[in-house]
Amino acid sequence: MADRRRRRGLRLLVRWLLGPDSDTLKQQQLILIVTSFVFLLLSALFNGLFGITPFLLVAIYVAALPVFGGLWWQGRWRDRTSEATAISLAILALVVAPATWFLNAGSQGPTLILYLVLVSYAVGVQSVWVRWRAGSLILLLVSPVVCLLLEMWVPHWVTPYPDTFTRLIDLVFSYSAGAMLLIIVILGHVRRFNQELYKANVLSKRLTDMARKDSLTGLLNHKVIHQGVMAALAHQRPFSLIMLDLDHFKKVNDRHGHLYGDTVLVQFALVLRACCEPSKGQVGRAGGEEFLAIIPGPEEAANNFLSHLRTEWAICSLEHGAVTFSAGAASWVPGDSLNSLIQRADDALYGAKDGGRDRWVVSTASSGAGL
Numbered sequence: 001m002a003d004r005r006r007r008r009g010l011r012l013l014v015r016w017l018l019g020p021d022s023d024t025l026k027q028q029q030l031i032l033i034v035t036s037f038v039f040l041l042l043s044a045l046f047n048g049l050f051g052i053t054p055f056l057l058v059a060i061y062v063a064a065l066p067v068f069g070g071l072w073w074q075g076r077w078r079d080r081t082s083e084a085t086a087i088s089l090a091i092l093a094l095v096v097a098p099a100t101w102f103l104n105a106g107s108q109g110p111t112l113i114l115y116l117v118l119v120s121y122a123v124g125v126q127s128v129w130v131r132w133r134a135g136s137l138i139l140l141l142v143s144p145v146v147c148l149l150l151e152m153w154v155p156h157w158v159t160p161y162p163d164t165f166t167r168l169i170d171l172v173f174s175y176s177a178g179a180m181l182l183i184i185v186i187l188g189h190v191r192r193f194n195q196e197l198y199k200a201n202v203l204s205k206r207l208t209d210m211a212r213k214d215s216l217t218g219l220l221n222h223k224v225i226h227q228g229v230m231a232a233l234a235h236q237r238p239f240s241l242i243m244l245d246l247d248h249f250k251k252v253n254d255r256h257g258h259l260y261g262d263t264v265l266v267q268f269a270l271v272l273r274a275c276c277e278p279s280k281g282q283v284g285r286a287g288g289e290e291f292l293a294i295i296p297g298p299e300e301a302a303n304n305f306l307s308h309l310r311t312e313w314a315i316c317s318l319e320h321g322a323v324t325f326s327a328g329a330a331s332w333v334p335g336d337s338l339n340s341l342i343q344r345a346d347d348a349l350y351g352a353k354d355g356g357r358d359r360w361v362v363s364t365a366s367s368g369a370g371l
Contacts, residue, residue, distance in 0.1 A: 019076060024192040029085040030075055031188050032121055035181055036088060037068040040096070042177065047104075052170050054159055057103040064096060086136075092118055093139050098147060105167065106151045106158035110174025115144045117181045214285040216262060217269035225284030225292045229338050232294055239281075240302035240362070241341045242293040242329040243349045244272070247357040249289035249323070256320050264323055265289065271316055275309045299331040299362055306360045326352040327360035 017034055018027040044061035047053045068088060075084035097118070101111040119140045151158050161167040212224045220228070232239045246252075246268060253261040269283075272291060276283045281295040295305045306327055314322065328348025330341045348363040355361070 017072075017076070021195075024195040026075075026081045028188040028192050029081045030072065031184060032085055033068055033072045033075060033088050035184055036092060036096075037065060037072065039177060039181060040064050040068065046173055050166075050169065052161075052166055053104045057099055060096070060099045060103075064091065067091065089118065089122060089136055093136070093143055097143060101144075101147045101151075102157050103159050104170070105161050107148055108161065108167065110171060110178065111147070112144060113174055113178035115140060117178055117185060120182060121185050217266055217285050219269050219273065219291070220282060220284035222284060222286045222292065225282060225286075225294065226338060228282045228284075228294050229341060232296070233332070233336065233338065233341075236334075237296070238298045238301075238332055240295045240297075240299065240329045240331045241345045242295060242302060242306070242327055242360075243286070243342075243345045244291040244293065244325050244327045245349060245353070246289040247324045247326055247353075252320070252323060260320065264318060267316060267318065268313065268323075268325070271312050272309065275305060275312055279305060281305070295329075299329075302329045302331060302362055324358035326357045328352055329360060329362040331362060 015021065018030045021027070040061045044058050044065075047061070048055075048058045068091075071084040071088050075081040092114075097111055097114050100114060101109070104111065119137065122136050122140055161170070212220060214221050229241055246264070249261065249264075252264060265285075269285065269291070272283050272293065276293055276295070279295050279297065279301060281293055283294075284292045286292050293305070295302050306329070310325075313325065326349060328345045328351065330336075330344035330348060332341065344363040348361040351361040351363075352359050
């Protein structure tokens, strides 16, 4: 229980510092500011306590702390994360890193580690503006080269370590801190990648569903239901293709409006899907008030499905009264194709309409009718 409480408290603290988990880019941007603040604080304490560097470098670190605190506030609570991140990166590249270079032993010190962390951060997280990203990378890659050249030309600008032991202590501390920062940056990249991949998968599934389903009713569209017929034909097992049409639906739209008509279509689709589930068939919308169903099994299965559908649809409460349906079913016979099934189901549907509607006709090698 205590461990769970601690983990929950840690998650709340991270969320407070970096923002909601849903915005991984903002979190990764704020990581730079937060870790820079922590790094500067620890470095100031370490250098101040052990006297490894001149007091001027400690003063620079301490002076930068409120600046980074203000930048974090702007990024976290004022929704100016990109600008705050850009300013933070500029301060680190143009002030903190060069000061560390010349006041902390130059190329013999830990500054190259700091530049490495900054480059690894800027590659994947810095602003989406291509020019700024390129400019920041060039700055971070060129800065240490400039520092190296200056160190070579004017070596007295660099404050050396007083002894080998001090250098060892500083490099161990800097390596440990730099490794932790690099791990944080890499884990942030990985987490952001996984989050973006998850969003892409969700969007891909949604787009796939949109491509397969009718936008109003959520049933399969006519293209997908036709593919289902082709798959059923390939298995060479008995099934029926059923065409359904809501009777006098134009009058429903004319009398009560298209919004009510859409409500009727959605309600019919729900009942149609529910009645189809026991037989493990497929249902789709052909367009307008016309629907399609694929019912596995012999002709009797189609009759049972339609009988069940009629019963369930009759007890469905509609605001402006009942709306009946007509249906035509074509049961598979050897040699059938998609076109022949559709044609026979269509002919059967027209037969049901000609017979007075509110009924169905099942077409087989020897046609029969159901009422």
